[in-house]
Amino acid sequence: MPFALLKYGLGGKYPARRHLPKAKDLKPAYDVIIIGAGGHGLAAAYYLARDWGITDVAVLDKGYLAGGNTARNTAIIRSNYLTPEGVRFYEESLALFRNLSEEFDYNILYSERGHFTLAHTDAALRTCRWRAEVNKHLGVDSELIFPDEIARLCPALNLSEDMRYPILGALYHPPGAIARHDAVAWGYARYAADQGVEIHCNTEAQGFVIENGAVTGVETNRGRIACKRVLQAVAGSSSRVAKLAGLRLPIRTIPLQACVSLPLKRFLDQIVVSGSLHVYVSQSDRGELVMGGSTDPYGLYSTRSTLDFKEGLLGHMLELFPFLADVKLVRQWAGMADMTPDFSPIMGVTPVQNYYIDSGWGTWGFKATPVCGKRMAEMLATGKTPDVLHPFRLERFFEFDQVGEKGAASVGH
Amino acid sequence: MKILNCPLNGPRNISEFAWGGEVKAMPDPVRCSDRAWADYVFLEANTAGVVREWWCHLATSYWFIAERNTVTDDVIRTYPASELFAERIQFTAPDKPGPR
Numbered sequence: 314m315p316f317a318l319l320k321y322g323l324g325g326k327y328p329a330r331r332h333l334p335k336a337k338d339l340k341p342a343y344d345v346i347i348i349g350a351g352g353h354g355l356a357a358a359y360y361l362a363r364d365w366g367i368t369d370v371a372v373l374d375k376g377y378l379a380g381g382n383t384a385r386n387t388a389i390i391r392s393n394y395l396t397p398e399g400v401r402f403y404e405e406s407l408a409l410f411r412n413l414s415e416e417f418d419y420n421i422l423y424s425e426r427g428h429f430t431l432a433h434t435d436a437a438l439r440t441c442r443w444r445a446e447v448n449k450h451l452g453v454d455s456e457l458i459f460p461d462e463i464a465r466l467c468p469a470l471n472l473s474e475d476m477r478y479p480i481l482g483a484l485y486h487p488p489g490a491i492a493r494h495d496a497v498a499w500g501y502a503r504y505a506a507d508q509g510v511e512i513h514c515n516t517e518a519q520g521f522v523i524e525n526g527a528v529t530g531v532e533t534n535r536g537r538i539a540c541k542r543v544l545q546a547v548a549g550s551s552s553r554v555a556k557l558a559g560l561r562l563p564i565r566t567i568p569l570q571a572c573v574s575l576p577l578k579r580f581l582d583q584i585v586v587s588g589s590l591h592v593y594v595s596q597s598d599r600g601e602l603v604m605g606g607s608t609d610p611y612g613l614y615s616t617r618s619t620l621d622f623k624e625g626l627l628g629h630m631l632e633l634f635p636f637l638a639d640v641k642l643v644r645q646w647a648g649m650a651d652m653t654p655d656f657s658p659i660m661g662v663t664p665v666q667n668y669y670i671d672s673g674w675g676t677w678g679f680k681a682t683p684v685c686g687k688r689m690a691e692m693l694a695t696g697k698t699p700d701v702l703h704p705f706r707l708e709r710f711f712e713f714d715q716v717g718e719k720g721a722a723s724v725g726h
Numbered sequence: 727m728k729i730l731n732c733p734l735n736g737p738r739n740i741s742e743f744a745w746g747g748e749v750k751a752m753p754d755p756v757r758c759s760d761r762a763w764a765d766y767v768f769l770e771a772n773t774a775g776v777v778r779e780w781w782c783h784l785a786t787s788y789w790f791i792a793e794r795n796t797v798t799d800d801v802i803r804t805y806p807a808s809e810l811f812a813e814r815i816q817f818t819a820p821d822k823p824g825p826r
Contacts, residue, residue, distance in 0.1 A: 552772035563768040565747065566796075611745035614774040614797045621727060621741065654768055710768040711761050 317418045332499065333378075333506050339513060342539035343371045345693055346531050347546060348518045348554060350374035351383040352494070352679065353671050354546035355501035355512075356686020357693070362508035364687070365694035370510045371540075373533060375517035379498030382548040385616070385648030386679040387571050387605045388494045389584055389595065391428045393448050393455045393486040395440070398704035399657065399718045400451045402684060405701060407488060409683035417500035421492045422598060428489020429467060431587040431633075433478035440719065441484040448486070458485045469580045469634060476632050478589060489584050491595055494679055501686070521558045527666035528558065542667045542693055549614075549649025551672035558665050563710050564651045564673055568609040570622045572645040574637070576600035581634075590629040601643070604630060608650055608676065616647040650675045655715035660689060661698055661706045669693060670707065677718075728799075730781065733806045734788045746780030748773075749791060749810065754817045776802065778810075 321329055345361060347354040350372045361367040374380075390410055392403035414421050432438040441457050448455035459482045460472050472480055502512055513535075522530035522537065530539040547554045555562050577600050586593040591607040606626040609619070623645070631638055652675040653659060659673035671689050674681070688699045698706065704716050728740040748771060753762050771777075774797050781804070782789045791810060793802040 552770070553774055561765075561769045561771060563770060564772055565770055566772055566774075610740070612747075612772070612796060613799055615799055617799070619728075711764045713760075713764065 315414045315418045315420045318420070332503055333512065336513060337511060339371070339516070339533070339535050339538055340511075343511075344369035344540065345542045345544065346370075346538065346540040347372045347544045348374075348531070349381070349545065349547040349550075350378050350498075350502070350512055350514060351381050351546065351548060352379060352498045352501065352682040353383075353548075353674075353685050353689075354544070355379070355498050355505060356682050357544055357546060357671070357689045358505040358510045358512075358686075359501040359508075360687045360690035361693060362505055362510055364690060367690075367694055368509035370505075371538070372505070372510065372512045373516040373518055373531070374512075374514050375534075377514050378502060378512065379495060381550075382648040382650075382674070382678055383494055383498045383682075385571070385646055386494055387593065387595070387603050388491045388679060389428070389489070389593065390423075390492060390680040391486055391489040391584075392453050392680075393428065393430070393444055393484060393489070395444050395447060395719050396657075396716050397447060397451060398716050400448055400453055402701055402705070403677075403680060404451065404453055405687075406681050406684035407490075409687065410490070410492065410680075413492075413497065413500060413683065417504055419496065419500045419503065421496040421500055423490055423492040424598070425488055425490040426595065427466065427583045428486040429463065429470075429583055429585050430484040430486070431480050431585065431590070432482045432484070433480060433587065433589045435481075437589055438482050441482060444484055453486070454488055455484060455486045458483055467581070467583050467585070470585065471633055471635055478632065491584065491597070497679075497682055518554060518557065521665075521668070523558065523665060523668075526664075528668040542669065544669045544671060544689060544693060546671040546689075548672075548674055548678060549651055551651050551670070555663075555670065555672070558663070558668055560663055560665065560668075560670075562659065562670070562672060562707070563654055564659070565612045566614055566649050567612045567652050567675075568615060568617070568647045569605065569650040569676055570609065570618055570645065570647040571603065571605040572618075572623065572626070572642050573597075574602040574604070574640050575643055577602065577640065585633065587629070587633065590632065592626060592629045592633065594630065594633075602637075602640075608652060609647075614649060616649065618645040618647055654710075656718040657716040658685075658705050659707050660685065660702050661692060663707060673705075730792070730801060731804050732783045732786075732788065733790045733804055735783055735786060738783065742783060742785055744782045744784055746782055746789065749778045749780060752815070756818055756820050780807075 520532035581596040584595040594604045653673040792804045
């Protein structure tokens, strides 16, 4: 349990410490430059400092701190994926998430809720059973349950058989959680900055200096900086930034929209997901229903919101919770999701030496923040690919060795 | 609802269409290396700006080409694939029958 607030209240030293140090001038050279000051980039900086003592690090962002997809996700954390590679990876992330508040002494509002993946068809039920078996084999708490048990655990759900897609069963994952997404990034930023990592917002990477096939510097809108290694962690801009280094990636950028209802008295403790109905929903600490659906039907570099999306999503929401018919939406937004052909991320080395990517975060990026930061830091420090990241290398597409992750959210199965 | 102008069926709701991704030149599947084939199948330019891409009108299974700005979401032009592919592309036949 983090005691920072209590200590502050009793400490008599006001105001509170500044969260991040004032921005400095860029140095001419750094050991590591991280492009993208979102959760992933900041986590990598934190673990570089904490685990490997590498603090000559600059984190650059063309916008503000954690203002991209870190601010736009729906904050769900779970590890009940389908492939053994995916389950192992996300399970490590979940374990790291659990301890973050204490590690930072800064509350990320990590809250275990239980996660339901609803099945409305025999095919979906079969996938749930498959996932449950893979999960259990790898020690993840996950099981297939049926409507009587669902009614006991989550009485708010409409379990009537008189609906278009009656609920036949669910994959139940008790450790499924939500957390304050901004706080995760701020926590990483604060403790990375304490160790000497520099965070430079409003600093856009505009090109890379590549000599003999290896990256040696970054061109920014504030001048050129030299570096030994670069990590690109830019979520929805992966293709655009990789292009500056002369790379093409197996990624299509597609918007993923979400919205929030008026705050309601708490009625939904769990996180409910339906792949067939393209709905996922949880109730935030403020009582708002945080809802998302599937990715947009076509690629776009835009965070606009559409009526089609809301009509589709809310129609299905009413199937699951008919009593919400008069509840109004209060906010809507979108993030740009980097969809890969196999619904798995792309992490690791690239054809450009010392240039590492952390990309392909379609609809599964937030929940991977800690493990990705930790393992990418390990890769940057040792130059070796950690076992847990090996399945997600870019080269898998040329070896026809993809990780078909049908357990991903917002993916029609 | 956004409207897309199908060269065969005229203006229709965009929900009647499926997006097929960018138009890429297919390498000769018999002669090209595995790497070149993977490159063709998986890698994307994923351009932010005006792109040329495949669309399909689902109700009539009609594939055509659209030029669209992927930042502003403006469709600039739609036209039949025959405008780009005037002749049949002849790929070479394998030298001998492959293993079955």
